[in-house]
Every structure is written in C-alpha cells, then in structure tokens.
Amino acid sequence: MDAEELDELAQRLQGRALGGWGLLQLAAGTGLAAYAVWAAVLMPGFRRVPLHLQVPYVPSNAQQVANAMALLEGRSGKMVDLGSGDGRLVIEAYKRGLRPAVGYELNPWLLRLSKYRAWKAGCDGKVSFLKQDLWKVNLSDCYNVTMFLAPSVKSPLAAKLLAELPDEARVVAGRFPFPSWTPSSTIGKGLDQAWAYDMKEVRQAAQSSAEGSPV
Numbered sequence: 305m306d307a308e309e310l311d312e313l314a315q316r317l318q319g320r321a322l323g324g325w326g327l328l329q330l331a332a333g334t335g336l337a338a339y340a341v342w343a344a345v346l347m348p349g350f351r352r353v354p355l356h357l358q359v360p361y362v363p364s365n366a367q368q369v370a371n372a373m374a375l376l377e378g379r380s381g382k383m384v385d386l387g388s389g390d391g392r393l394v395i396e397a398y399k400r401g402l403r404p405a406v407g408y409e410l411n412p413w414l415l416r417l418s419k420y421r422a423w424k425a426g427c428d429g430k431v432s433f434l435k436q437d438l439w440k441v442n443l444s445d446c447y448n449v450t451m452f453l454a455p456s457v458k459s460p461l462a463a464k465l466l467a468e469l470p471d472e473a474r475v476v477a478g479r480f481p482f483p484s485w486t487p488s489s490t491i492g493k494g495l496d497q498a499w500a501y502d503m504k505e506v507r508q509a510a511q512s513s514a515e516g517s518p519v
C-alpha cells in the first residue's frame with residue numbers, strides 16, 4: 305500500500321467515524337426533543353411523581369361522563385375527581401348537585417383549561433381545580449370519588465382509598481375496574497363501562513377475606 309492509498313483509507317475511515325458521531329448526535333437530539341415535549345407539554349408538573357404512578361391525559365368521552373354521573377345519581381356531599389384533566393367530570397357533577405366539587409390535577413395547562421370550561425359553563429368560582437398530587441391529598445371528607453386512571457395504578461390507589469375514605473363514600477371507576485373489589489353496580493360496555501364501589505361493602509369484603517385467609 306503506497307502513501308496515496310493510505311491517505312485515501314484514512315480519509316474514508318474519518319468519514320465513517322464522523323458519520324457515527326453524527327448519528328449519535330442525531331439520536332441524542334431526538335431523545336432530548338422527545339423528553340422536552342413530554343416534560344413541558346404532556347406531563348408538566350409531574351417531576352416529583354414516581355414514573356410508575358404517572359397517568360397520561362386521556363379525556364373521558366360523553367358516554368363515559370354520563371355513565372359515571374348515572375352511578376352517582378341521587379347522592380350528595382363532596383365530590384372529587386382524581387386526575388381531573390380538563391374538568392369535565394367535576395363540572396358535570398356540580399351541575400347535578402354534588403357540592404363541593406373538586407378536581408385534583410398536576411398539569412397546569414389542564415388546570416387553566418378547567419377554569420376556562422367552568423367559566424363557560426357558568427360555574428366559575430363554584431367548582432375548584434387544585435394543583436395537587438392525587439397521591440398526597442387526604443380523602444377522608446370525600447363521599448363521591450371519580451377516577452379515569454390507568455390499570456397500573458389501581459392497586460396502590462385501592463390501598464389509599466381503603467385507608468382514607470369514609471364508609472359512606474362511593475368510588476366510581478371508569479374504563480378499568482378495581483381488580484380485587486366487587487362493584488355494587490356497573491353500567492356501560494367496553495371502554496365506556498363504569499363501576500361503582502361502596503366503601504362499606506368493599507371494607508367488609510376485605511375484612512372477611514383477611515379473616516378467612518390462612519395464618
């Protein structure tokens with residue numbers, strides 16, 4: 305191999321190394337951009353929530369809202385939506401007489417949208433949307449609880465609800481049921497299905513299964 309050939313080989317190798325480096329930069333840039341979109345637009349405010357407890361925003365449709373409200377028909381007392389999104393369930397619950405009606409949400413864009421929707425619906429100042437982590441709020445004075453959350457968080461959520469809710473509380477879960485609880489009623493089909501759980505019954509069932517289980 306003469307000097308000219310060696311020179312050519314060196315140039316080719318350099319070209320390849322640059323290509324690899326370029327690719328690496330591109331991948332890092334794309335990853336960073338995706339993270340920026342996720343952190344700033346889709347999940348802002350979630351920095352302190354452990355990854356396995358994070359639930360993305362998927363608004364409930366009109367049928368899902370109607371089904372959740374049907375399961376709260378005739379009830380009274382404080383209503384909360386855990387992860388209230390754009391506030392649609394809270395506003396609807398208020399219109400149906402549940403007071404106070406409160407939404408807990410961490411995404412500041414959705415909180416702004418909720419307040420705008422409340423103003424548009426004529427219940428500005430009558431419903432509350434609070435920037436609070438649903439895992440950290442105390443639920444001991446809540447009698448009507450709605451949630452449209454992912455199946456992955458149902459088990460830790462069940463433990464929290466059992467520990468905090470009063471016996472008279474009713475929990476309405478949309479899209480996915482609590483796998484270890486028996487609902488007192490259910491309505492709808494497929495992803496529109498909603499399940500109602502009365503805490504007194506849920507507690508009694510949990511207690512009798514604990515008593516029946518071998519020591």
Ligand SMILES: C[S@@+](CC[C@H](N)C(=O)[O-])C[C@H]1O[C@@H](n2cnc3c(N)ncnc32)[C@H](O)[C@@H]1O
Pocket residue numbers: 353357358359360361362363364385386387388389390391392393408409410411414436437438439451452453454
């Ligand atoms: C599937 S969406 C449901 C939104 C609304 N409830 C509805 O049915 O239209 C779940 C919502 O929970 C919110 N969320 C998730 N984790 C939360 C947390 N730890 N604290 C407060 N909100 C949370 C998300 O930002 C998202 O808006």
